[in-house]
Amino acid sequence: MNVHIITIGDEILIGQITDTNSAWMAQQLNLQGARIVGMTSISDGMEDIINTLARATKQADVVLLTGGLGPTKDDITKKAIAKFYETGFVFSQETYDRIVGFFERLGRSTTEAHRQQCFMPQNAKLLTNKMGTAPGMWFDENDTVVVSMPGVPYEMKYLMEHEVLPRLTERFPMQAIAHRTIQTIGEGESRIAARIEAFENKLPEHIKLAYLPNLGRVRLRLSGSGTDQAALEQELDALVAELVPQIEELVFGYETDSIEAVIGQLLKERGLTLATAESCTGGHLAHQITAISGASAYFMGSIVAYDNAVKENLLGVQSATLAEHGAVSEACVREMAEGVRERLQTDIGVSISGIAGPTGGTSDKPVGTIWMAISDGKRTVTRKLQLGKKRVLNIKYTSNQALNLVRCLVLGMV
Amino acid sequence: MNVHIITIGDEILIGQITDTNSAWMAQQLNLQGARIVGMTSISDGMEDIINTLARATKQADVVLLTGGLGPTKDDITKKAIAKFYETGFVFSQETYDRIVGFFERLGRSTTEAHRQQCFMPQNAKLLTNKMGTAPGMWFDENDTVVVSMPGVPYEMKYLMEHEVLPRLTERFPMQAIAHRTIQTIGEGESRIAARIEAFENKLPEHIKLAYLPNLGRVRLRLSGSGTDQAALEQELDALVAELVPQIEELVFGYETDSIEAVIGQLLKERGLTLATAESCTGGHLAHQITAISGASAYFMGSIVAYDNAVKENLLGVQSATLAEHGAVSEACVREMAEGVRERLQTDIGVSISGIAGPTGGTSDKPVGTIWMAISDGKRTVTRKLQLGKKRVLNIKYTSNQALNLVRCLVLGMV
Structure with missing residues (x-):
């Protein structure tokens, strides 16, 4: 199965939005064994759409279009397809009833523009779009399938997963x-x-x-x-x-597991609680943990101790430790992890201190030197990372490694 | 000036990477007054490149290609262009000397593959690429300009800014x-x-x-x-x-100012320090502030008080406040902002508590109900937001609003 993907929209051609639909569709199709032979982005212009369709249908078994179905764009994609197939329009009562119902539930009425949206090319098989008003359209003429979908990513993804991919694998039997x-x-x-x-x-x-x-x-x-x-x-x-x-x-x-969801699940299952003490990651570790809905079941909080005074006053790091070893040291992260665990009264405390960059390094401790520690009250384990000079990459990489340290501790692997 | 953008690479067609080059190039070209008439992504295939070039050069004044210039891809783009123009190759001593010098500085030697990289189509004008080994190539035949650049984003951007855009505005004089x-x-x-x-x-x-x-x-x-x-x-x-x-x-x-950089500059100029107390944003506000290099000059830290016990013990929120009004309340954020300011000994304290979603709402306080407060020791100002149900969007939107509250306070606008 050879596929050509066409994305339609002036907002793509002026660079206002990056086309992420094509890459997502290509990934899904590749996983099904299809081969993408081309991707084209064009304007909302009648000529452009018809010419591109003509070329793509010659080259590929399947042509997938996204975009140009909204009411603001005057439905140019639908008109272009009808012109390409030299066919007329027919009113879809089913689509109209669905749109009216959709707006009624929102307590709003429909307009003439919505009724106009329900005229469909005569040779289109409609694909129900549960995420929006414009249905997908499936055409199968001259041994080539053409599918038109809305450009809104979640509407396109819904149609691909529930309607288009299942139909394509049936229409073009491929190897397993x-x-x-x-x-x-x-x-x-x-x-x-x-x-x-x-x-x-x-x-x-x-x-x-x-x-x-x-x-x-x-x-x-x-x-x-x-x-x-x-x-x-x-x-x-x-x-x-x-x-x-x-x-x-x-x-x-x-499959699609994330490390933050996995440690959340682990902590919940074992009834353990977690607190973090962050210096150079500046709150990103806590943010990553709390991006998971339900994190309040195991995550108590974080002390972002950016300043050394905060490390001393709120985490109990000793002035002597800071004076002797500095904030970026094994001794400091050890006291930070133990301190946050005690003060937030959790089972586990994890800490990070380092030089995220791009400046601030010394010959002793170059940019990218990062210490982390984890404590469960019985023992405290430390780790050192030596990363590059990119601040935000260092912050995100370090957060992932700290989450892994939590996983390893809970599973008895450190 | 009509432009067609072609991105070349199997990694795009299998959806392994999202093409961000096209949108960036389109933006820059639009700012110069050019019109993008099409964007095409194709495989590293000789036929594909030649056919697409033939079509694009008929349609546009300028055709920009990225990708397919690396040594691992067997230089297929260069060969395809030479075939398209029916021209031979010539050795570029200048390019060779630059590559040898580049590797010498890294203490490494060059291979035969690097020498092969220096054979260029006879009709190419070479554009110096200071970011990598493969130079850009400029062709100007039959009233159409074709430019080939590497696909690595920072190499392409360097060439566009320093070589391609200046030459294009000279070659196609446009309005101001x-x-x-x-x-x-x-x-x-x-x-x-x-x-x-x-x-x-x-x-x-x-x-x-x-x-x-x-x-x-x-x-x-x-x-x-x-x-x-x-x-x-x-x-x-x-x-x-x-x-x-x-x-x-x-x-x-x-222009490209960010709110986190602007408040950083403001606080630094006025010698003010900041601390944050976060519940539902879970550390994202602190992360956004500390994504700016040099934030340690004004940002002391954050208490991420996810659990109510942490709000009481570390921020000094009264149990009576939590019992009477709940954690998502004006009274609670007021005490959080005042508490974090006192405990971290800063000039300004800012706080956030809310229901980020997608679940956890009540009829009284639906998902998306978010309170924030700011205190400078003299007074405490509060704000309420009523947002949607998308957790990560709510977190990011709220962080921006809290940063704006800091700006308004420092500038005497609240």
Whole structure:
């Protein structure tokens, strides 16, 4: 299945918005085994749309369009498609009833513009859009499928997942495709590759392994193709079961798991509470933890001790420690982790102090020197990172590593 | 000047990366008065590149290509362009010397692949790339300019700013273009529009006003075109001087200023210090403040009091206040702001408590109910926000509003 993606909208061509729809659609289609042969962004112009459609339908089995379906844009995409197929319009009572119902629930009435939105090209099969007013449209002529969707990302994603992808896999039977993602943290991709080299070398031709690194986390994705879906799924499950024990302590989750959600779940299950003491990450660790809805069940709070006086007064770091070792030191993060745990009365305290950059380093402690510690009341464990000079990257990388330290402590791996 | 942008790379077509180059280039070109007629993403394939080039050069005055110049991709873009122009290659000693020098400074030697990189199409004018090894290439044949650049964003941006845009404005003399951006916070775009309606209505034809909203901030951009650059710049300056007093208290900066950098500068200038007490924003406000390098000069720290016990023990919020009014209340944020100011011994304390969502609301206090307060020791001022149900949006929007409260207090506007 060859696919051409067309995004329509002046706001893309003037650079006002970055087209993220195309990459998302390409990802989903690739996971189904489709090949993207081109992506085109064009203006809301009748000629442009018709010419691009003509070219794309010659080149591809499937052409996916997003955008230009809103009432403000005068429905130019719909008109262009009808002109391309040389067809007329028909009123869709079903769509009209749905729109009227949608606005009634909001206590608002509909206008003539909404009624006009319900005239659809005669050869369109309508795809129900539960996220908005404009339905998707499916055309199947001359062996080529054309699908038109709204450009609003969550409406497009809903239609792709619930209507378009299932129909496409039925319309163009492809080989079986399956994927497994293993989420790791704690080692870079080259070290992981070295550890699982034997496993990787004996992978059969039809199974590929990809390393996808992101701020200290590495996703390992196994992708397989074959003729029998059930057999393929089984084969991948067996490979995952073989791979995971080889890097067990690095694996924090599967598929779309995030480290902050995983430690949240762990803490909740074990009835443990957490507090953080942050210097150079400046609140980002707490922000990452509290981005998860329900974090109040295990996260009590954070002391962002940016100034040394705050480290002393609120966390109980001793002046002698700061004078002798400085704020960026093993001794300081140890006292910070123990201090925040005591003062916030939690089971676990975790702390970070370092030089986020881009300036502020010394020959002793260059930019990117970061210490962290974790304490559970019985013992306190420390870690040192040596990162680069990019402030925001350092902050985000360090937050991830601190979350991993929480995971390792709770699981008895430090 | 009509421009077609082509991005080349399999990594775009499989959705592994989102193409952000096109939007950035489109923005820059639009600011120069150019019109983008199309954007196309294609694979690293000889046929694809040649066909797309042929089509684009027919349609546009300028075709900009990025990607496919790296050594790992076998220089397919360069070969495709040479084939398109039916021309041969010539060795660029200048490029070779630059690459050798570049690697010598890194203490590394060059390989045969690097020498091969220095063969260039005969009709290419080379554009020096100070950010990497592959130079940009400028072709000017049959009244159409074709420019090829590396796909690495910072290399492409360097070439666009230093080589391509200056040459294009010389090659295609356009009318004078100028822009002014005014950064505002504190009102939505429709209210701003109502306040400056008279100003907007009397703008001459050649000056446009755009409203660009983002998480509670609204950028106002005046764009003008004309024949005389100096006169146009003067005209825009006069319009800015006329507009700003009408919305004075909303204007926090100009051009690319950020609210966190602006309040940092304000606090530094006046020798004031700041501390924050956060509940529902969970550390995001502190993170936003400390994302600015040098924040330690005025930011002492934050108490992220997620749990009510932390609000009592570390911020001194009274149990009676929590029992009577709850944590999401005017009384609570008042005590939080005063408490953090006292305990962190700062000039200013700012606090936030609310229901970030998506769950946790009551009929009294629905999701999105957020209180904030600011105290300077003499008085404490409170504000209430009523936002939607999206957790991360609520957190970011609220942080911006709290930063604005700091600005208003320091400037004596609350």
